[in-house]
Amino acid sequence: MPASALMNVMVAAARKAGRSLARDYGEVAQLQVSIKGPANFVSKADLKAEEIIFQELSKARPGYSFLMEEGGTVAGDDKTHRWIVDPLDGTTNFLHSIPLFCISIGLEREGQLVAGVIYNPISDELYTAEKGKGAFLNDHRLRVAARTALSDCVIATGIPHRGRDNHPRFLREAELILKEVAGMRRTGAAALDLAWTAAGRFDGYWEYGIKPWDIAAGIVILREAGGFVSDTNGGNDMLERGTIVAGNDKIRKLLLAQIEAARSGKP
Numbered sequence: 001m002p003a004s005a006l007m008n009v010m011v012a013a014a015r016k017a018g019r020s021l022a023r024d025y026g027e028v029a030q031l032q033v034s035i036k037g038p039a040n041f042v043s044k045a046d047l048k049a050e051e052i053i054f055q056e057l058s059k060a061r062p063g064y065s066f067l068m069e070e071g072g073t074v075a076g077d078d079k080t081h082r083w084i085v086d087p088l089d090g091t092t093n094f095l096h097s098i099p100l101f102c103i104s105i106g107l108e109r110e111g112q113l114v115a116g117v118i119y120n121p122i123s124d125e126l127y128t129a130e131k132g133k134g135a136f137l138n139d140h141r142l143r144v145a146a147r148t149a150l151s152d153c154v155i156a157t158g159i160p161h162r163g164r165d166n167h168p169r170f171l172r173e174a175e176l177i178l179k180e181v182a183g184m185r186r187t188g189a190a191a192l193d194l195a196w197t198a199a200g201r202f203d204g205y206w207e208y209g210i211k212p213w214d215i216a217a218g219i220v221i222l223r224e225a226g227g228f229v230s231d232t233n234g235g236n237d238m239l240e241r242g243t244i245v246a247g248n249d250k251i252r253k254l255l256l257a258q259i260e261a262a263r264s265g266k267p
């Protein structure tokens with residue numbers, strides 16, 4: 001399928017910011033050994049990438065609003081469209097020279113997520129989707145995994161780190177889910193967790209404490225790959241609540257049941 005004008009705009013912005021991130025990533029390894037470390041450098045790389053995306057998208061679609069990880073909200077004249085942008089998802093990985101990070105650009109039209117692009121400039125993997133048009137990894141159509149038993153599944157999650165609340169809740173849920181699954185993974189980039197679930201690499205994914213820019217693009221990509229997504233109460237308020245459960249519908253429901261069991265204290 002030829003890419004739409006909208007996809008061309010989003011992909012061009014992601015690739016341009018990706019080139020900038022990839023250049024800076026090359027420098028990060030050198031800075032690991034310096035006493036100050038690469039932290040300041042990384043936050044500059046992040047801001048640079050966001051500025052590139054902001055400029056590219058503003059030029060191509062003047063007036064659209066923005067919600068960005070670094071710059072926050074920028075209200076445009078067009079109130080029906082909003083870009084939701086994470087210029088560097090997987091910041092801790094980037095900082096530690098772990099090549100698992102990405103750019104995530106989602107588009108909302110009248111409050112509905114309608115398009116998403118996730119790009120890892122190191123692996124050169126580009127995930128794209130537009131509502132009703134399917135999801136793609138580079139040129140290949142994506143489909144979520146068909147497994148229906150947790151015992152066969154590799155499940156991704158986000159582990160709350162220092163500064164995040166509710167470690168006991170995570171440990172309760174992880175304990176129940178670990179007993180059921182073939183494997184658990186933590187990539188450190190929520191957008192990639194969703195993209196990899198869309199690609200069938202992961203069978204499911206759940207996390208708390210995430211922001212709209214972590215998941216907006218990934219939700220479109222996952223749905224267009226035939227996947228299902230909800231918040232941890234089973235509702236549709238992922239962006240508002242900052243929680244997510246994803247997979248094919250069977251696996252999403254099985255994960256939700258484990259989350260519910262952890263909540264109620266029932267084994």
Ligand code: IPD
Nearest residue numbers: 088089090091092158188189190
């Ligand atoms: C983080 C990553 C991580 C998730 C965190 C996010 P950042 O985003 O997506 O996987 O567990 O909740 O904050 O800080 O790397 O952009």
Ligand code: CA
Nearest residue numbers: 086089090214
């Ligand atoms: Ca993020």
